[in-house]
Amino acid sequence: MDSGSVFASLVQAPEDPILGVTVAYNKDPSPNKLNLGVGAYRTEEGKPLVLDVVRRAEQLLVNDQSRVKEYLPIVGLADFNKLSAKLIFGADSPAIQANRVATVQCLSGTGSLRVGAEFLARHYHQLTIYIPQPTWGNHPKVFTLAGLSVKTYRYYDPATRGLNFQGLLEDLGAATSGAIVLLHACAHNPTGVDPTLEQWEQIRQLMRSKGLLPFFDSAYQGFASGSLDADAQPVRMFVADGGECLAAQSYAKNMGLYGERVGALSIVCKTADVASKVESQLKLVIRPMYSNPPIHGASIVATILKDSKMYDEWTVELKAMADRIISMRKQLFDALSARGTPGDWSHIIKQIGMFTFTGLNGEQVAFMTKEYHIYMTSDGRISMAGLSSKTVPHLADAIHSAVTRMG
Ligand code: LMR
Numbered sequence: 001m002d003s004g005s006v007f008a009s010l011v012q013a014p015e016d017p018i019l020g021v022t023v024a025y026n027k028d029p030s031p032n033k034l035n036l037g038v039g040a041y042r043t044e045e046g047k048p049l050v051l052d053v054v055r056r057a058e059q060l061l062v063n064d065q066s067r068v069k070e071y072l073p074i075v076g077l078a079d080f081n082k083l084s085a086k087l088i089f090g091a092d093s094p095a096i097q098a099n100r101v102a103t104v105q106c107l108s109g110t111g112s113l114r115v116g117a118e119f120l121a122r123h124y125h126q127l128t129i130y131i132p133q134p135t136w137g138n139h140p141k142v143f144t145l146a147g148l149s150v151k152t153y154r155y156y157d158p159a160t161r162g163l164n165f166q167g168l169l170e171d172l173g174a175a176t177s178g179a180i181v182l183l184h185a186c187a188h189n190p191t192g193v194d195p196t197l198e199q200w201e202q203i204r205q206l207m208r209s210k211g212l213l214p215f216f217d218s219a220y221q222g223f224a225s226g227s228l229d230a231d232a233q234p235v236r237m238f239v240a241d242g243g244e245c246l247a248a249q250s251y252a253k254n255m256g257l258y259g260e261r262v263g264a265l266s267i268v269c270k271t272a273d274v275a276s277k278v279e280s281q282l283k284l285v286i287r288p289m290y291s292n293p294p295i296h297g298a299s300i301v302a303t304i305l306k307d308s309k310m311y312d313e314w315t316v317e318l319k320a321m322a323d324r325i326i327s328m329r330k331q332l333f334d335a336l337s338a339r340g341t342p343g344d345w346s347h348i349i350k351q352i353g354m355f356t357f358t359g360l361n362g363e364q365v366a367f368m369t370k371e372y373h374i375y376m377t378s379d380g381r382i383s384m385a386g387l388s389s390k391t392v393p394h395l396a397d398a399i400h401s402a403v404t405r406m407g
Pocket residue numbers: 018019037038039040136138189
């Protein structure tokens with residue numbers, strides 16, 4: 001029917017493949033429903049968690065009458081930027097000491113990727129970016145809309161449910177020289193499969209020999225192993241060789257600041273002079289996009305990172321979240337073993353980070369949603385952080401039933 005609207009010819013767009021899972025979950029009236037779609041941490045009680053240290057930092061901010069709500073500079077909060085670079089590159093990073101890093105506060109990981117990609121599309125000589133196959137569903141959209149041309153490199157081997165290292169080396173070896181390569185710094189989303197440090201070293205050598213430009217997406221620092229330093233190791237290896245790279249950081253998961261949209265983009269350059277020019281150009285990308293970033297989330301992060309006591313408290317709370325996820329892996333694996341579910345499920349305990357890439361197909365996922373009210377992305381990814389001791393048996397029953405009926 002012609003409503004007379006100038007938009008009458010629009011078609012209804014599909015929901016987002018990840019965030020749309022939550023939309024469907026919210027509409028389900030079942031009391032047993034379980035949302036394992038979006039990567040968002042839940043407690044054993046299934047509730048979202050605000051870290052104690054975050055609450056305390058917020059209290060300090062609220063009580064400080066000298067704080068105002070003025071605009072931040074285009075690049076964001078200076079302290080936050082310095083501390084964020086330190087967090088990912090290490091306190092003793094030679095690149096930071098030499099002022100070779102340009103860091104700008106952005107809207108969490110997605111915003112950092114987008115600003116970085118827009119910058120590259122304007123100023124880098126190679127517009128091709130290679131992303132792993134598979135990768136986070138938003139990656140290709142972010143890069144394409146920023147003006148880059150997206151190609152993939154082999155990453156995951158469905159047969160072993162592990163890394164296809166040979167395929168990865170072959171594809172990066174055959175990549176156009178100078179191309180950009182997106183690397184998940186740790187806890188690869190959606191597969192939970194990371195290269196070993198030895199493999200990272202080979203990737204580094206290959207990429208540097210071909211002049212490929214690394215763009216790290218670091219959305220889970222501290223979440224993979226429970227250690228902030230261990231999870232940043234791959235990034236630090238690339239910075240230690242003196243070469244250039246980009247890194248997008250998110251505080252959504254590791255500080256639980258999802259809705260505050262707080263993150264940072266750092267570009268490590270060869271010299272301080274280049275870094276200063278890069279920063280000046282990043283400002284030209286940001287100003288017409290959203291002018292300047294929001295103040296609250298970045299102030300929370302800066303408050304925590306600059307106080308050694310609060311920082312230590314954060315690492316303890318972060319480790320507790322990582323440990324709970326690791327324990328969920330063990331419990332789910334044990335529950336499937338106890339049920340004698342056909343197949344090898346050892347990847348559940350081998351994969352790391354927030355997600356397990358179960359290997360369940362779209363049909364099995366749809367069955368589990370329909371019959372068991374379990375919500376997950378159609379590629380078979382489950383967010384281990386959404387699981388609890390109470391809900392593991394329900395999930396194990398659903399997987400068992402899906403595999404035995406439609407295996
Ligand atoms: C996810 O993959 O579930 C998270 O990174 C959340 C998101 O924005 O998709």
